[in-house]
Amino acid sequence: MLPRVVVHNAVSVDGRIDWFTPDVGQFYGLASRWKEDATLAGSDTIYNPEESTTEEEDESLEPPVVEADDTRPLLVVSDSRGRVRNWLQLRRAGYWRDMVALCARKTPQAYLEYLSARHVNFIIVGEERVDFREALEGLHTRYGVELVRVDSGGTLNGILFRAGLVNEVSLLIHPSLVGGTSSRSMYRAPDLITPGGVIDLKLTYCEQLENDIVWLRYEVTE
Numbered sequence: 239m240l241p242r243v244v245v246h247n248a249v250s251v252d253g254r255i256d257w258f259t260p261d262v263g264q265f266y267g268l269a270s271r272w273k274e275d276a277t278l279a280g281s282d283t284i285y286n287p288e289e290s291t292t293e294e295e296d297e298s299l300e301p302p303v304v305e306a307d308d309t310r311p312l313l314v315v316s317d318s319r320g321r322v323r324n325w326l327q328l329r330r331a332g333y334w335r336d337m338v339a340l341c342a343r344k345t346p347q348a349y350l351e352y353l354s355a356r357h358v359n360f361i362i363v364g365e366e367r368v369d370f371r372e373a374l375e376g377l378h379t380r381y382g383v384e385l386v387r388v389d390s391g392g393t394l395n396g397i398l399f400r401a402g403l404v405n406e407v408s409l410l411i412h413p414s415l416v417g418g419t420s421s422r423s424m425y426r427a428p429d430l431i432t433p434g435g436v437i438d439l440k441l442t443y444c445e446q447l448e449n450d451i452v453w454l455r456y457e458v459t460e
């Protein structure tokens with residue numbers, strides 16, 4: 239069984255995710271309405287070398303005390319290359335009840351040992367890179383996850399869209415046109431060869447918010 243997957247992004251009118259200034263408070267305020275069981279983020283979004291912790295600091299890392307009635311989501315980070323080392327800071331942020339790294343069979347053993355020593359859970363799915371279908375199934379089976387909110391940019395969104403794993407797309411359209419050829423979009427994937435790969439959506443919600451931002455929610459129809 240697969241959990242329901244929601245992609246929620248702040249975008250410009252042309253679907254870009256950089257150069258304009260998103261209203262972050264509004265973004266996370268609305269995101270909290272899903273009450274997701276797990277927040278899924280990619281390593282590029284989470285990786286922060288400035289917050290990476292030293293061995294000494296990590297020695298203070300105790301296993302999290304998770305109360306049965308804790309309703310905070312899990313933080314799930316895909317990181318097949320074993321780059322994320324700011325788990326202590328992420329735990330201290332207090333937004334998540336616990337953390338799970340998604341790794342692959344090629345993930346260095348030393349990184350898995352690093353995670354174990356810091357009481358960070360991990361699931362091994364996929365050979366070279368993370369297999370997200372298997373990962374979502376694993377999150378459901380092991381942690382009872384029924385709803386995942388994806389907090390990522392176009393790369394991870396693109397992988398999930400192309401694998402047919404997304405159920406809902408929620409966009410906060412900001413009143414800006416970014417343009418350019420290198421600015422990033424909320425959906426990056428290899429060029430299509432036939433129109434058969436276009437994902438059709440059904441509009442389920444539309445609201446004009448403060449500051450000329452429009453909130454659109456769509457259901458993936460296929």
Ligand SMILES: NC(=O)c1ccc[n+]([C@@H]2O[C@H](COP(=O)([O-])OP(=O)(O)OC[C@H]3O[C@@H](n4cnc5c(N)ncnc54)[C@H](OP(=O)(O)O)[C@@H]3O)[C@@H](O)[C@H]2O)c1
Pocket residue numbers: 246247248249255260279280281282283284315316317318319367368369389390391392393394395397
């Ligand atoms: N505007 C918004 O609403 C919004 C929201 C969140 C984030 N962002 C921005 O989005 C940007 C990052 O977005 P992003 O999507 O580029 O990065 P990301 O969210 O970090 O996603 C990249 C992830 O995709 C994985 N990946 C890449 N190729 C893969 C493949 N072939 N198979 C399996 N997994 C693969 C990577 O895995 P490995 O680690 O295993 O390589 C990595 O974990 C940041 O600038 C962030 O600030 C914007």
